[in-house]
Amino acid sequence: MQDTVLIVGSGPSGLSAAAQVAGAGYKVVMVEKEEVLGGAPILSGYAKLVPSGEWAKDAIGRMVKRVEDDKAVTIHKGTRVTKLDGEPGNFTAKLSNNKQVKAGAVVLATGFTHFDSVNKPEWGFGTFPDVLTSTQMEQMVASGKIACPSDGRVPERVAILLCVGSRDRQIGREWCSKICCTVSANLAIEIKEMSPETDVFIYYMDIRTFGLYEDRFYWKSQEEFKTKFVKARIAEVTASGDGRLLVKGEDTLVKRPIVIPFDMVVHAIGMDPNQDNPEISKVFGVELEKHGFLQKGEQYTNTCGTSRPGVYSCGAAYGPETIDDSIAQGAAAGGRAVMDLTALVRKAG
Amino acid sequence: MAIHEKSLIEPERLLHHDELVVDGVDVSGHWNTMITPRTLTDYDDDFEAKIQAIPGGENVHRCWQCGSCTNSCTMYAQNVQFNPRYWIYAVRLGLKEEIIKDKDIVWQCVSCNKCTNICPKDVRPEGVMKALAHWMEEEGITEKTPSTIFDEEFTEQIYARGRIEDSHVLMGFYKKTGQSMFQNWLQVFGLRLARHLPVSLGLKFGRNVLMKPRTKSWGRTGEVLQQYVREQKEAAHG
Numbered sequence: 001m002q003d004t005v006l007i008v009g010s011g012p013s014g015l016s017a018a019a020q021v022a023g024a025g026y027k028v029v030m031v032e033k034e035e036v037l038g039g040a041p042i043l044s045g046y047a048k049l050v051p052s053g054e055w056a057k058d059a060i061g062r063m064v065k066r067v068e069d070d071k072a073v074t075i076h077k078g079t080r081v082t083k084l085d086g087e088p089g090n091f092t093a094k095l096s097n098n099k100q101v102k103a104g105a106v107v108l109a110t111g112f113t114h115f116d117s118v119n120k121p122e123w124g125f126g127t128f129p130d131v132l133t134s135t136q137m138e139q140m141v142a143s144g145k146i147a148c149p150s151d152g153r154v155p156e157r158v159a160i161l162l163c164v165g166s167r168d169r170q171i172g173r174e175w176c177s178k179i180c181c182t183v184s185a186n187l188a189i190e191i192k193e194m195s196p197e198t199d200v201f202i203y204y205m206d207i208r209t210f211g212l213y214e215d216r217f218y219w220k221s222q223e224e225f226k227t228k229f230v231k232a233r234i235a236e237v238t239a240s241g242d243g244r245l246l247v248k249g250e251d252t253l254v255k256r257p258i259v260i261p262f263d264m265v266v267h268a269i270g271m272d273p274n275q276d277n278p279e280i281s282k283v284f285g286v287e288l289e290k291h292g293f294l295q296k297g298e299q300y301t302n303t304c305g306t307s308r309p310g311v312y313s314c315g316a317a318y319g320p321e322t323i324d325d326s327i328a329q330g331a332a333a334g335g336r337a338v339m340d341l342t343a344l345v346r347k348a349g
Numbered sequence: 350m351a352i353h354e355k356s357l358i359e360p361e362r363l364l365h366h367d368e369l370v371v372d373g374v375d376v377s378g379h380w381n382t383m384i385t386p387r388t389l390t391d392y393d394d395d396f397e398a399k400i401q402a403i404p405g406g407e408n409v410h411r412c413w414q415c416g417s418c419t420n421s422c423t424m425y426a427q428n429v430q431f432n433p434r435y436w437i438y439a440v441r442l443g444l445k446e447e448i449i450k451d452k453d454i455v456w457q458c459v460s461c462n463k464c465t466n467i468c469p470k471d472v473r474p475e476g477v478m479k480a481l482a483h484w485m486e487e488e489g490i491t492e493k494t495p496s497t498i499f500d501e502e503f504t505e506q507i508y509a510r511g512r513i514e515d516s517h518v519l520m521g522f523y524k525k526t527g528q529s530m531f532q533n534w535l536q537v538f539g540l541r542l543a544r545h546l547p548v549s550l551g552l553k554f555g556r557n558v559l560m561k562p563r564t565k566s567w568g569r570t571g572e573v574l575q576q577y578v579r580e581q582k583e584a585a586h587g
Contacts (some may be wrong), residue, residue, distance in 0.1 A: 155395075207413070223411050226397075229414075230442065253435070254389065257386075258388065258389050
């Protein structure tokens, strides 16, 4: 059993952890609650990924294939872990398919849940068909045609609202979801590429296209694709009466109220803690931090750890994370699990 | 309720009728004072491109509103209403009315180019100020500047004759700008010229003033030149 690592979740971080563990000569049991592997990028139908520009189904597809083709990996789809007993080097997990898995370590690559825009009813999602979330917009881009869902017309103007479900004490989301600024700038580029007559406006509080995303996405969208950035937190989205939407707010740079007509409004939705986290916390005996993400073991010497020894985590389970960093953290968590198992074996002599 | 403190509101937004009857009710006097809303209800999507077509305005779309230009501005230090950052934002969103409100100060840019040197995105704000001043002049929002009038007089003569006649340029300029020909300096200049100019040159001078000669073999060059300039302008301004 000390030669097996149980990996829960098959998104970018879980797939990366699995490849790391298998590559080190250990066995992997992967448990995925959905019927397909790949996590959010596949399940939500993302278009081109930031920053590679590669289609999600190709990029993540390669990661899935690498794991599926590996004989050291056993995969349980449509399955959950219902119980975890034991200690480092000797865990027993019960699965919802009534099977039992013996493993020396567990990696929780359980990810996040997209913010549900219905929780911000004033921004019109669920009320007006032309108000979409960024994941729906990703799907529209992947489908190859930019059109208003209400009547199929090509939008003259699209507004992207940032920080929907992020940085908002009103709804208990006190974190920055980190990726939405860059993803929105990328979406603005994709919209303009596919529909040159459409003007894209991004309504922001701050722009947080950190690191190398600054010029590759923020500057590029502004300088090459004429995206307009408007400093305003929107108060309300309503109907104009002639089939368009009205975006209301205060332009804080002009210091005046705005009521601007748009054809489509896109919510740049944030990353919530996985909605199953309370259950995950109970089943695996791990603590959650104050926002509801998984608590790290120790910030500097056990970065892949949780509050329970032998149980590791990575990626968006810890908090909003990019795909690239989730993959890096998955590899780190897989490596750490293997390292700790090796130490246990050596100690036992 | 009647509005008593009106000093806080721009005068053009106050509506007031000395005598007004609404549905048979007399609401004459300060009773009927109303304020029009401050809300911006649309963007002019084509305006940014219009300013970008004017020399100096090319990079306006790069601005991310850091405020370095206003911060470094010589004129802003004199007058906080002089705010390049704000006008650049208004250009980007097509808030023309916001710029027109400041038509009497936009031209005050002294072209010290501190903004251009400090701008992290290479917007060249000084160029944008120039482009804005040109746009307002072209649209008739502000009056033509004396230098523009001079240029026009000069160019018209070139088109017609292939050369200029100094005295005609001067006369045309003073006439169009509503100034007297009897300028003190001009009188002194004329008298001295008359006193010291060799007779032969004076005769040639006088003949040119009266005959308005064209440059040799000028032919249709003026027409062609005029056509070319018009085409170039149209190409640049769409």
